[in-house]
Amino acid sequence: MRLHRLIAIIRKETLQIRRDFPSLLITVAMPLLLMLAFGYGVRFDVQHIPVYVYDREGSQQSQDFLKHFQASEYFRLIKAVDNYPALIEALDSGACRLAIVIPIDFSERLSAGGPVAVQALVDATDNNTANISLSYSEAVAQTYNQRLHLDWIQRHGLNTIQSPLSVDTRTWFNENLESSANIVPGVIAIIMAVIGSFLTSLTIAREWERGTMEQLVSTPITPLELMVGKLVPYFVIGLLDTVLCTALAILWFEVPFRGQWTVLLLSCTLFLVVVLSLGYLISVLAKSQLAASQAALIVTFLPAFLLSGFLYPIDQMPAAIQVITHLIPARYFMTILRDVFLKGTSIPFLASDLLALALFAAILTILATRAFHKKLT
Amino acid sequence: MTDHDTIPVLAHGLVKRFGDFVAVDRINLEARTGEVVGFLGPNGSGKSTTIRMLCGLLRPSAGQALVAGFDVAREPEQVRRRIGYMSQKFSLYNDLRVIENIRFFAGMYDVPASLLNERTQWVLDMAGLAGRESTITGTLPGGWKQRLALGCAVLHRPSILFLDEPTSGVDPISRRRFWELIHAMADEGVTVLVTTHYMDEAEYCNRLVLIFQGRIVAAGSPTELKQQAMTGELLLIECDQLGLALDVLQQVPGARDVALFGNALHVVVPDGQTSIPRLRDALSAHGVAVSRIEPIRASLEDVFVSLTARLSDRRT
CATH class of the missing domain: 3.40.50.300 (P-loop containing nucleotide triphosphate hydrolases)
Structure with missing residues (x-):
């Protein structure tokens, strides 16, 4: 490997990136955009579910029960209506996700000792929110029941007893159960996968499309020099983007960072080498910028998004899919990022994930250098 | 080096x-x-x-x-x-x-x-x-x-x-x-x-x-190519109705490699002395007014036309 040639390619590639506005935009704006979009957009916390009520009784007791809904931060009582059709319409139009109907004999039946059923209609188009709405509704009913029991016991002059069993919970690593603490470190992996593979997927294909490759391969350049020279600028960009995203995560989204910087840097370096060589390999094979960029998104972004554990925990996936996730480099990086940020895990515990990344990096760099031939077809 | x-x-x-x-x-x-x-x-x-x-x-x-x-x-x-x-x-x-x-x-x-x-x-x-x-x-x-x-x-x-x-x-x-x-x-x-x-x-x-x-x-x-390839003599013909003249010349026996050069025609003939009157007659018979016919030195383009025309004929 000749230093002269390497430096010449690095310099040329850097100049071209600097003069290509779309590339610059992608390197700077896309990380910011994705960070904000995912940081704010992806939330699994369900709060303030809009609720309509139809209180057919309108008694003091029924209103008292509804206050329990109102008090919960999970629900927001939007409107009380006085007929069924209005309720149906609200669900149809999406004005509410949950509709509560209180029967006409609510207080009467309660004083008789029940049973009484309050109807809850749920918009289950989003099954996740629907599930949460239902369990929160049940929790509200449960609390109300307990209060009724307590009242009954006191009215009959009996001693109250403590519930013998309780669960004393403490949440670790993400104490406030914030979605962002889980999502934001993962976004860094997604951004690096996209930046790394998308931009590099264009580099070789562009030279073929513009005809510059013919001159380039007529020089004594070696495939290794070409690859390293072309990837170094993108590697630097990738690292800068990582720093940018990490800063955003810590300072803006207030995600705790408990691990070591060296672990973060090491894993980022490995993952960057993986995605950069993958993008380069795609570029060598595709020979057209359009095909290459699309292939790069399909091969890196989608798996990193869906199969890395970013959105869904891998151990909850079907067994066959779980096996496939082992082939997704982002999976290992995702684990490392979350552990480094939230748990502060040190290298020994991350060894297997780091090793997997290193293995992918080695295989892909070798493939990428081998795939390029200094021949025209 | x-x-x-x-x-x-x-x-x-x-x-x-x-x-x-x-x-x-x-x-x-x-x-x-x-x-x-x-x-x-x-x-x-x-x-x-x-x-x-x-x-x-x-x-x-x-x-x-x-x-x-x-x-x-x-x-x-x-x-x-x-x-x-x-x-x-x-x-x-x-x-x-x-x-x-x-x-x-x-x-x-x-x-x-x-x-x-x-x-x-x-x-x-x-x-x-x-x-x-x-x-x-x-x-x-x-x-x-x-x-x-x-x-x-x-x-x-x-x-x-x-x-x-x-x-x-x-x-x-x-x-x-x-x-x-x-x-x-x-x-x-x-x-x-x-x-x-x-x-x-x-x-x-x-x-x-x-x-x-x-x-x-x-x-x-x-120089070698010109000598080697041009068996026969190259004539320059200046006339009106170049398109018609081109067609006419291609029918004249012995004339070959007829080609348009600027506002004149080039044609190769076995022998200039006997061919010039024949070409002139053929052209005037079709109403083409000839202002000049004379032997010229072949250019490389003539050589090329001549060679490729012969090869195309042979292959088709």
């Missing part, structure tokens, strides 16, 4: 097939030190393919080629270090400045740092680009681009230069200037292999190789 006793370019039985299509068919070729060899032929005749094989960019399907003494198929890297190549399509970086392109290719050819400034200046002077160093390459006029491309191909002072249609789409003055550059380099001992389909340019070459449908159909110096 190659030894004086190695022949810079030597090809034997070179073949390139793309599937069933034979692009280059058993070509033998030789270029000596300091020679400017012109590769002449219509588009698609296999000129570029041959050059690309000689540069080690395409693997020959059969045959052998030695460039600077190295086998192009087995040691392409050794070949690449010793040659300069300018491809048919402009292939420098349009988004880089002139100086940045020069520095890039100087890096590619591993020009030592101690020589970098000198070589850069040399290329700028040669290409007439001094003062234009920071122009974005894409905004240069065609002729300037070609000179820059040539400059970038010779930064490492190669002893052999392959130029694939270096002057296509370039204005006549720039073309002349370009050829002056080529000859200046040849005078310094650089062997130049150049393809063109401009017949006037062929006159600049020491030796010509005419290639048609992948085969070499004639070779020699421009």
Whole structure:
């Protein structure tokens, strides 16, 4: 490997990136955009579910029960209506996700000792929110029941007893159960996968499309020099983007960072080498910028998004899919990022994930250098 | 630099097939030190393919080629270090400045740092680009681009230069200037292999190789070719109704290779003395007014028309 040639390619590639506005935009704006979009957009916390009520009784007791809904931060009582059709319409139009109907004999039946059923209609188009709405509704009913029991016991002059069993919970690593603490470190992996593979997927294909490759391969350049020279600028960009995203995560989204910087840097370096060589390999094979960029998104972004554990925990996936996730480099990086940020895990515990990344990096760099031939077809 | 006793370019039985299509068919070729060899032929005749094989960019399907003494198929890297190549399509970086392109290719050819400034200046002077160093390459006029491309191909002072249609789409003055550059380099001992389909340019070459449908159909110096190929006499005919005249002449027995040259016709006949009256009669019989008929010296274009016409007849 000749230093002269390497430096010449690095310099040329850097100049071209600097003069290509779309590339610059992608390197700077896309990380910011994705960070904000995912940081704010992806939330699994369900709060303030809009609720309509139809209180057919309108008694003091029924209103008292509804206050329990109102008090919960999970629900927001939007409107009380006085007929069924209005309720149906609200669900149809999406004005509410949950509709509560209180029967006409609510207080009467309660004083008789029940049973009484309050109807809850749920918009289950989003099954996740629907599930949460239902369990929160049940929790509200449960609390109300307990209060009724307590009242009954006191009215009959009996001693109250403590519930013998309780669960004393403490949440670790993400104490406030914030979605962002889980999502934001993962976004860094997604951004690096996209930046790394998308931009590099264009580099070789562009030279073929513009005809510059013919001159380039007529020089004594070696495939290794070409690859390293072309990837170094993108590697630097990738690292800068990582720093940018990490800063955003810590300072803006207030995600705790408990691990070591060296672990973060090491894993980022490995993952960057993986995605950069993958993008380069795609570029060598595709020979057209359009095909290459699309292939790069399909091969890196989608798996990193869906199969890395970013959105869904891998151990909850079907067994066959779980096996496939082992082939997704982002999976290992995702684990490392979350552990480094939230748990502060040190290298020994991350060894297997780091090793997997290193293995992918080695295989892909070798493939990428081998795939390029200094021949025209 | 190659030894004086190695022949810079030597090809034997070179073949390139793309599937069933034979692009280059058993070509033998030789270029000596300091020679400017012109590769002449219509588009698609296999000129570029041959050059690309000689540069080690395409693997020959059969045959052998030695460039600077190295086998192009087995040691392409050794070949690449010793040659300069300018491809048919402009292939420098349009988004880089002139100086940045020069520095890039100087890096590619591993020009030592101690020589970098000198070589850069040399290329700028040669290409007439001094003062234009920071122009974005894409905004240069065609002729300037070609000179820059040539400059970038010779930064490492190669002893052999392959130029694939270096002057296509370039204005006549720039073309002349370009050829002056080529000859200046040849005078310094650089062997130049150049393809063109401009017949006037062929006159600049020491030796010509005419290639048609992948085969070499004639070779020699421009003068030799003219003597060799033109069996018969070439006549110039000036008349009106050129299109009609062309049709008429093609029907006259003995007349062949009728072709339009500017606002006159060229025709080859076995013997001028007897043919001139016959042609004149045939033309006037069809109402064509002839202002001049006379024997002229053949140009390379006539040679080329003559040769390719004969070959096309034979093959169809």
